[in-house]
Amino acid sequence: MNTKRSLNLGNIPVRIVLIFLASVFVFPVIFALNTSFKTLNEFYTSIWALPEHLLFTNYIEAFVTGQIGEYFLNSFFIAVVTLASIQFLALSAAYALSRLKIPGSNYFILGLFLINILPKESIIIPLYITLSKAGIMRIPFIATMLGYIGWSLPGSIIILKNFFETIPAELIEAARIDGSGEVSTMVRIVLPLMKSAMATVMVFNFIFVWGELMWARITTLLTSKGIPLTVGLINFQDQYGTDWPRLTAAVCMVVIPLFLSFIFLQKYFVKGLTSGSVKG
Amino acid sequence: MGKPIKKQTYSKRLVLVSFMFLLPAFLIMTITTIFPVFWNIYLSFHKWNVNSSAKFVGMKNYAKIFTDRAAKSAILNSCYIGVISIIICIVLGMLLALLIYRLGKRESAFFRFIFFCPSMMPMTVIGLLFVFVFAEQEGLLNNILNFIGLSSQTRGWLGGTDTVLKSIAGVAGWKFSGTSMMLFYTAMLGIPQSFFETSKLEGAHFLQDIRYIILPLMKAKIKLVLSLAFIWAFATYDIVLSMTKGGPGDYSTTVPLRMITVGFTFNKFGYAAAMGVILTLIVGSLVIITRFVLRGDTYEY
Structure with a gap:
């Protein structure tokens, strides 16, 4: 759609405004990327100049001495495990709610919505106490991941359930008549139709899990293992203060993989949002 | 005779299967959310440090919040950052979505990516980046101001008591605007083109299209984004910690920061729990108020 309009010359002011805004963004x-390749001296001589040569010492320094490499792997591990668990748990729950017709499922959805908008501040203290009494705080990763999975489920279930309902019931009925069991219907017929919804959920959850700080910081208070990137960056900031080239190198290392993965997923993500499964 | 019985056993099996599908998710949500919320409310009426047993103190914790200067200023700071950043998020997000909508789908993908970037980045990273932008001597903003001849406007943005909250709120609103742009834009894509063809025949221009077609049809989406924005905008722990650590003094300390200090440094878990409840009540009532103000017909199309 809109192919005609995109060629409209009247859009030139729109483009100019957009290009201006994009450059501000x-x-x-x-600027951070540029700074990350400079030495501290170079930076203070002229903050605008391009780096004299492509200097990777800041990256190596941040990666090794600043332990960003280790934090990065921790965050990656946390993201993979939580996203896979959320996807599995939310898909089966959403499938149950939309297809298998549980009595009272409307109230259940309302409950999910309420849980979803609850500020984490009203959860973390009791959850911390429970998990530390159970001895889980001493095991790296588990407490952090448990919180992320639990908090992401309600929103994910709502989005996936809304999308499930756009799949024609006849399709599933036909599979049932052909003797396909619930699990195999879901895996072989429903899942292939759900790519865009799953990508939407995945992007939202990845952004949350990759960027969460408060819970990550509390759950790693007593341990030096399993510290994710966000907490690591705060430690890094405390350690290096205003050594901007090094700090910006750390920032770039976090941001670039995110951008790359989004370029990859954008097509599905927009399709998922457009289908109207994200609604209030 | 045989048929109805068979049907009944089938649906019973179906209900059982669905409960099995639902159970794992439900268990985890109970452990991580439902149970802690109720315990948090219970805790907020008690005086408790981990070692002793909880002592019931009634409303004392709540009464203390309204006499404690630090807690009060934390609530005010939270509200200030919340409200300003939500306004920026909605207005900027809508503006960006409208501009992008004017372009073709292919061309807009590039801009969509750029404007969504800040929303993808972790708040902590954004915070660190803007500590750099706002730095007094070597910061980007002051250097740009010098460059365009506005040297009089340069200042230590995060060190000044009058600019610190505004700077934080601006950065937060800027970050959220990416997601609201995305949600608004995808909602606009769903509006049938025939509406615009009709309005064109009647001689309406784009601003009138916005006023009479786009905004009314997007009411449901605006309501959704507002509700989401309230949740994001009051979760200020990461941005404040990475930008100012609550300083200068406690001029930018918000409720989550104060709460964690009270709980984990001073061991006053009951008092911290009460702060969590107050924050929840503030966010909850704001969401309800906006839903009430924006009530009424939403259109199906």
Whole structure:
């Protein structure tokens, strides 16, 4: 759609405004990227100049001495495990709610919505106490991941359930008549139709899990293992203060993989949002 | 005779299967959310440090919040950052979505990506990046101001008591605007083109299209984004910790920061729990108020 309009010359002012806004949006990141290749002296001589040569010492320094590499792997591990668990648990719950017709499922959805908008501040203290009494705080990763999975489930279930309902019931009925069991119907018929909804859920959850700080910081108070990137960056900031080239190198290392993965997923993500499964 | 019985056993089996599908998710949500919320309310009426047993103190914790200067200023700071950043998020997000909508789908993908970038980045990273932007000597903003001849406007943005909250709120609103742009834009894509063809025949221009077609049809989506924005905008722990650690003094300390200090440094878990409840009540009532103000017909199309 809109192919005609995109060629409209009347859109030139729109483009100019958009290009201006876009440059305001990216400038801090470009500037940080530029700074990350400089030495501290170079930076203070002229903050605008391009780096004299492509210097990777800041990255190596941040990666090794600043332990960003280790934090990165921790965050990656946490993201993979939580996202896979959320996807599995939310898909089966959403499938049950939309297809198998549990009595009272409308109230259940309302409850999910309420849980979803609850500020985490009203959860973390009792949850911390429970998990530390159970001895889980001493095991790295588990407490952090448990919180993320539990908090992401309600929103994910709602989005997936809304999308499930757009799949024609006849399709599933036909599979049932052909003798396909619930699990195999879901895996072989429903899942292939759900790609865009799953991508939407995945993007939202990844952004949350990759960027969460408060819970991550509390759950790693007593341990030096399993510290994710966000907490690591705060430690890094405390350690290096205003050594901007090094700090910006750390920032770039976190941001670039995110951008790359989004470029990859954007197509499905927009399709998932457009289908109207994200509604209030 | 045989048929109805068979049907009944089938649906019973179906209900059983669905409960099995639902159970794992439900268990985890109970452990991580439902149970803690109720315990948090219970805790907020008690005086408790981990070692002793909880002592019932009634409303004392709540009464203390309204006499404690630090707690009061934390609530005010939270509200200030929340409200300003939500306004920026909605207005900027809508503006960006409208501009992008004017372009073709292919061309807009590039801008969509750029404007969504800040929403993808962790708040902590954004915070660190803007500590750099706002730095007094070597910061990007002050250097740009010098460059365009506005040297008089340069200042230590995060060190000044009058600019620190505004700077934080601005950065937060900027970050959220990416997601609201995305949600608004995808909602606009769903509006049938025939509406615009009709309005064109009647001689309406784009601003009138916005006023009479786009905004009314997007009411449901605006309501959704507002509700989401309230949740994001009051979760200020990461941005404040990475940008100012609550300083200068406690001029930018917000409720989550104060709460964690009270709980984990001073061991006053009951008092911290009460702060959590107050924050929840504030966010909850704001969501309800906006839903009430924006009530009425939403259109199906």
